[in-house]
Amino acid sequence: MPRFALRRLSLDRFRSQLASVDAMPQLCLLGIFAGILTGSVMVLFRLLLKLGAFFFMPGGNPEAFEALPPPIRALLPLIAVCLIGVWLWPQPSRALKMGIGHVIERLAYQQGKMPLRNWINQWWVGVISVIGGLSAGREGPAIHLGSAASSWIGSRLRLPHNSLRVLVGCGTAAGISASFNTPIAGVIFAMEVVMMEYTIAGFMPVILASTMGALVSWGIYGAEPAFSVPPLQLSSLMDLPGIVLTALVVGLLAGGFVRLAQGHPAVTRLPFALRLALIGGLTALAAWWYPQVQGIGYDSIDRMLNASVTLDVLLALAVVKLALTAICMAGGVSVGIIGPLLVSGAATGALMGALGAMLWPSVVDTPALYAVLGMAAMMAAALQAPLAALLALLELTRNTEIMLPGMLAVVVAVMTARQLCGCQGFFMSHLAQQGLHPLQQPLMQALSRVAVPAVMERNLARTPRVIDHDRAKSLLDAKPTWLIIIQDDKAKPPLALKAANLARVLHDDAWLAEHPQIDLEEVPGQRLELAPVHLEATLSEAYDTLNESGVEALYVEHTTAPMIRKISGIITREAIENYYRRKR
Structure with a gap:
């Protein structure tokens, strides 16, 4: 035991x-x-x-x-x-x-x-x-x-x-x-x-x-x-215009992907069974001629980087695979999108590199370089995550020399998707309809890092509303900061009273003579209505509870045994705001 x-x-x-x-x-x-x-x-x-x-x-x-x-x-x-x-x-x-x-x-x-x-x-x-x-x-x-x-x-x-x-x-x-x-x-x-x-x-x-x-x-x-990924490097500064053009195309495709994945009302209003039939039918139709669009597609990336792939296959991977992934998401089948994004980006880059090699063979001699940069650019543009894409590029290639053109491609693709297509990023666009993302708000971001026990006042005492003089003195012997007044009517929320207010009247002989029984609701001082918040909650949850309930303080409770709840502390709006100002 x-x-x-x-x-x-x-x-x-x-x-x-x-x-x-x-x-x-x-x-x-x-x-x-x-x-x-x-x-x-x-x-x-x-x-x-x-x-x-x-x-x-x-x-x-x-x-x-x-x-x-x-x-x-x-x-x-x-x-x-x-x-x-x-x-x-x-x-x-x-x-x-x-x-x-x-x-x-x-x-x-x-x-x-x-x-x-x-x-x-x-x-x-x-x-x-x-x-x-x-x-x-x-x-x-x-x-x-x-x-x-x-x-x-x-x-x-x-x-x-x-x-x-x-x-x-x-x-x-x-x-x-x-x-x-x-x-x-x-x-x-x-x-x-x-x-x-x-x-x-x-x-x-x-x-x-x-x-x-x-x-x-x-x-x-x-x-x-x-x-x-084979060893790759920027062989000539003359490649830079082609890299910029490739990133521009990738950015447009990424923006189109995000828009398509959001779903047109004509699709999203269809019954779930019809949406599934649409997804399966379009994928089956494409797979009959181009099986490369199926599955994850890492084998296709290997071939693009280490062998030759026909232009029609590259076009199918660049456009059709991207569209099929977006249709899955719009139709309600939540598939993984990062793998298909990398495959489509690599195919777009390889296609642009192949076209550049045909039109300008003296300059563009490594289409695989464009494929690798296309991967990073597509991931960065569709997710609006440039740092993650650049570091993925570095770790996948294990080649620092590719970072300079990689940064250029990522910036151009991200800006193109954001400015020309209004793309906020695939995941954020799905939350945009619910208003500003809470983690984009500095206050809520800071308050989410801390839980209630770090800020709550633990020095308190529970008491019924009406007490005698001896009970009042015994309550103050523990030197609590707050008194939690439990109402006779269990449906009513408890109240909080500063213990100093009770201590003040206990030194007022005239007031005590008039009040043989002390009603804590009649003790001079401000009483705060309380709403409950769980001990595991963050300060952001506590702040939301304060705003929703319209009170100025919360009592913190936790379960000590089945059906038994204990009040562990009290947290005021002032305490939360003071914490935020102190930590800024």
């Missing part, structure tokens, strides 16, 4: 430490566990893809659609959408949200708490969409599965919600790291796209998680990147 009590005490202390913005050692420990768990989930996901391909794909290769007869490869997407539809059709619309966009939404509006049903659906849709021949990647499912698994750690331990946010970032970084063997790009992607903040306390656990995710993946699949 004492050992159990000691263990609970240690966990309570751990939770209390995590509530602070400076809980770096504790967050780093969580980052290690999150990275190992996410890396293991990613390995399991890839094994499921391999297992599914073993039954009908040549050589058990989930990318070998080109080796299948045209009728078979055209039939696969139709079967895939049927399987996805049968699984998802009975479920509510909220359960259909999956992928990176769902992770960002839950982080922004639910403090990183991830629903189990969506997590289970992601396994099914992620595996079926890839081996079923839809234009889909594995990175989106990996990030969702890893982030939700990491968040599960925090939920099971009932950790403060500010640490759940960091765990989601850890799962995101480890998912990207384990997918591409690009741990640095995983860190930047998590901070730039998902968490949208750069702090030391946030960076450290995410770096550890990304490292652990990569190590788990390396232990199973080796340390090589997702695809082989």
